[in-house]
Amino acid sequence: MRKAQVGAITAVLLTGITVGVASVVYVWGQPILDKRDAGDQLDEVEGLVLDIQSEVNRVSQAGTGATSSIPVQIESDEYSVNIVELNASSDYIDVVVEGGEFPYPEGSWTLLSGEGMRNLSISGGDYVLEGQDSGSVILARPESGITTYRIEFRNVFSDGDEVPLEKTDLISTGSTVTGSGSIYLENAGTQVNRGSSGLTVSSGQTLARELSKIEAEMR
Secondary structure, three states: OHHHHHHHHHHHHHHHHHHHHHHHHHHHHHHHHHHHHHHHHHHHHHHHHHHHHHHHHHHHHHOOOOEEEEEOOOOOOOOEEEEEEEEOOOOEEEEEEEOOOOOOOOOOOEEEEOOOOOOOOOOOOOOEEEOOEOOEEEEEEEEOOEEEEEEEEOOEEOOOOOOOEEEEEEEEOOOOEEOOOEEEEEEEEEEEEOHHHOEEOOOOOEEOEEEEEEEEEEO
16 A cells, blocks of 8 residues: 555655646746747848858959859848848948847947958058968847948058058949849959059058959949
């Protein structure tokens, strides 16, 4: 009789524990799943930004005549692309995204790729050093429910080279803004500027610079 009672009590306790664990998993696990889904959608947004950077770099290195077309749409319930805008004078592309949450400080630029913010439109400096930093960076800046991702291209200094500075030069050939279209890129060749046409840096020295000229249009 005692063994039977012990067995029954054990069965009841195990059932209670199982139900309790299941309840905890449901209550605490559901927000984790929701967060994971939101993270996947944020990955999709940032994947688009990385694709734009990667394609500009690829076309820049592929030689004259290389082209690419990048759709700017994303499939997300949490986020939507507001506009994609080219700033050819400062050599950057902004991807403006609405909705969702972003894990970056509000109202300030956060560096997502690259080693430092030197020689950008938001900072000073003449160039970055080859092997120590990259010629393009990605930045993010959330503010009031809208986050701007910036893909920017800058001077890279190669010590000892005949052409010490290299840069990807974005050139506007049409519309500079799109909302749900594509970015069209074409390599228009390279241009080497020397002497008075070179870049005068803060030390007063004028350096030769090779520009990889990328024609860009928002369609």
